[in-house]
Amino acid sequence: MTATAAFRRLALDPAAQDLLFREARTATAFDSEAVDDDQVRAIYELVKYAPTSMNQQPMRIVLLRSEETRRELMSHLDRGNRPKTASAPLVALLAADLGFHERLPEVFPHLPYAKDLFADAAVRRESALFNTALQVAYFIVGVRAAGLAAGPIVGYDADGINKTFFGDGTREIVTVVNIGRPAREPDHPRLPRLPFHDVVTTA
């Protein structure tokens, strides 16, 4: 089967396939059109349904709306990433809540001792980082679902961001995401993806 024939086997509408995956590109420069809180709300209210282990939902989002917080973030970014973030109408910090287990009695109520499974800080952190990464991916898909482009960035001084924004140590930065409408077509063609047979094997 060719790749094109494969696409036709999906239940998802081809236009949605394009919007979320095939035509979506990571954005590195944005136009000035604002991204408002209602758009972020629309994204969250969709992607919140995607699964995390034991429904942990550890991801927390901080929208940087003030000049001061934008400037503070900028100083912690790798130099090459600064122009990208400078041009983004909205910049979000996606962080892991290391105290997510406190919400388990509410979000995983049928297992009353769920919270106790995460009493150990190292176990808790590992689970928070893994499930936040899942939610970062869902969020990126959600940004695209809103007709916007995402520019996820991990090139920064994480300790610096954590000290500035999460000084009490209860949260940890996982990804900075620039959000908006792309200013122009991407500078370079899409980077190569690994071929199916290099990724998927049978045992």
Added chain:
Amino acid sequence: MTATAAFRRLALDPAAQDLLFREARTATAFDSEAVDDDQVRAIYELVKYAPTSMNQQPMRIVLLRSEETRRELMSHLDRGNRPKTASAPLVALLAADLGFHERLPEVFPHLPYAKDLFADAAVRRESALFNTALQVAYFIVGVRAAGLAAGPIVGYDADGINKTFFGDGTREIVTVVNIGRPAREPDHPRLPRLPFHDVVTTA
């Protein structure tokens, strides 16, 4: 704005929103209809386009198609997860390739020294686990895009799975995913999701 009004602001078609997020549920029991390699190919050829940092694409998938490998996996699963996997027509191991950096000259060709950034094994592992988690999330969305249900599982003896399936230490299990058509409606209503204002704040 109400949550319902928020949905209407998305560019993604409402039917696609339902298919991927709102009506999709984690499956714990499956019917016997097979999931063939062409379906997995269709999923991969779609979700491969979703972004990873520096285009690392560290996720590797092993489809367990033989009775022997299915039985071997079963012995490493937490007891409560075994019936779920036993009923799944297809079970996939989603693993992190700890040697992903060897492919960087091919998938991130404009930065010739990219591979050297991951010379340190701990740095490399952290990046592999993070980016594999992103790809696990994209894959789950892709399974749903194929009209199937995913049942991701992390309750298992990871060391046991790694020894059995990745004995050379170059890969590490991240998630087991059961794939198929759900046998019935889920046993319980959807678990609660955290409210918007508990997750998204402004600074």
